[in-house]
Amino acid sequence: KDSLCGKSIAFTATLSSSLGTFISIAAQFLSCIAMLKGLFPLSSSAASLIAGFSIIGFIAAGGLKSFSTLGGAKIVLLYFVLIACFVMAVLNGGTVSFVASRLDLNPWFNPFGRGFVPEIGYLTSMIVGVFTTQIYIQALAAAKDSQTARKGAFASALLMPPMGLLGTWIGLTVRAKGIEMRPDEVLSWFIIDSFPPLLGGIIWGGILITVIGCASGLILGVSTNIAKNLVPEKFMEKNADKEVLIHRLIIGALVAAAAAAGVTGAGSMILEWSYLSMGLRGAGTFLPFIVAVLRPNSLSPKWALASSAAGLSGTLIWAFASLPGDPLFAGLGVSALCVLAGIRVRKNYI
Incomplete structure (x- = not known):
């Protein structure tokens, strides 16, 4: 929604x-x-x-x-x-x-x-x-x-x-x-x-x-x-x-x-x-989706977008750069940082 x-x-x-x-x-x-x-x-x-x-x-x-x-x-x-x-x-x-x-x-x-x-x-x-x-x-x-x-x-x-x-x-x-x-x-x-x-x-x-x-x-x-x-x-x-x-x-x-x-x-x-x-x-949608289901309204639309874009971009960049480890973990990590930052900003704003 x-x-x-x-x-x-x-x-x-x-x-x-x-x-x-x-x-x-x-x-x-x-x-x-x-x-x-x-x-x-x-x-x-x-x-x-x-x-x-x-x-x-x-x-x-x-x-x-x-x-x-x-x-x-x-x-x-x-x-x-x-x-x-x-x-x-x-x-x-x-x-x-x-x-x-x-x-x-x-x-x-x-x-x-x-x-x-x-x-x-x-x-x-x-x-x-x-x-x-x-x-x-x-x-x-x-x-x-x-x-x-x-x-x-x-x-x-x-x-x-x-x-x-x-x-x-x-x-x-x-x-x-x-x-x-x-x-x-x-x-x-x-x-x-x-x-x-x-x-x-x-x-x-x-x-x-x-x-x-x-x-x-x-x-x-x-x-x-x-x-x-x-x-x-x-x-x-x-x-x-x-x-x-x-x-x-x-x-x-x-x-x-x-x-x-x-x-x-x-x-x-x-x-x-x-x-x-x-x-x-899942790289760009998993964490925003989970937050939207479990904690509605705790993440603003801008931070949800940032988390989604960061997750997908992080996964693709890590893969194309041939860096060690699974690219998905990199994408989920960046996405998680955006989610945590967005929730914190939302709490402070409220």
Whole structure:
């Protein structure tokens, strides 16, 4: 609300959210490229082009209606796929005793296997990203009552961890067998290697449709935010009769940019892109958002804007300067200083 944070913070919040979500869209392209290349003899550019046209087709065919329908089926589909892959991994020798005997405790079973600071950085990125991502907040805000919102949040908290554990175990069994390949190639290889062609094709196609649907939903959300909060209001009012065209151009630009990013980052760790996405979303909005919820009116609009801009700028500058440590911590630190200063000034003024 304007009375709590001021309208000006909408720009930095939208910019932060859009940058982070764009990275997530690029990660979906990386997934599409990896899956297509795992089954067909395609270059990264060709696979990215196919993914881009598929996403545009998905949006044109149904838009948000298709995305909402997919959302309900996605959890069921992913659970089916992961449980099926887990069962096949165990049947093919990937038991607990086998994996434990082949892999060392560190780093494979150590939660901080890549180092304490990097892992804490990934955890922090996930926390601030979930708190400030529009779709998560909107799901709670749109619930019919607070009890339904609590049940939804609790159900989500129960459903998500098993999916991660199942996927992790599948990857560990492949590693335990001494098979060396890029992380983004493992899933396609495992499906082709472990399932009969018909069942494997159904599983592969279901996952690809899910990825394309997720990318489509993210693109629709970002394009709406850009049109509503980043494009000047006067320009939109002047071209009100061309609003649909403007939205289409923004969608086309996002798809093209994400496709190019996917080609550039092909072969990289997709999860790293996801953590980066979450961190960018929360760097400029997490602390002002928390203060607005827990202590309304304790931060003036000017200081809320300063905290948001400082958080996003600090994260980006730290990253581009290649300074040691996680850039998110630098951004949150600068944002926290602005929040503390703003609260202190507000108290003295009152």
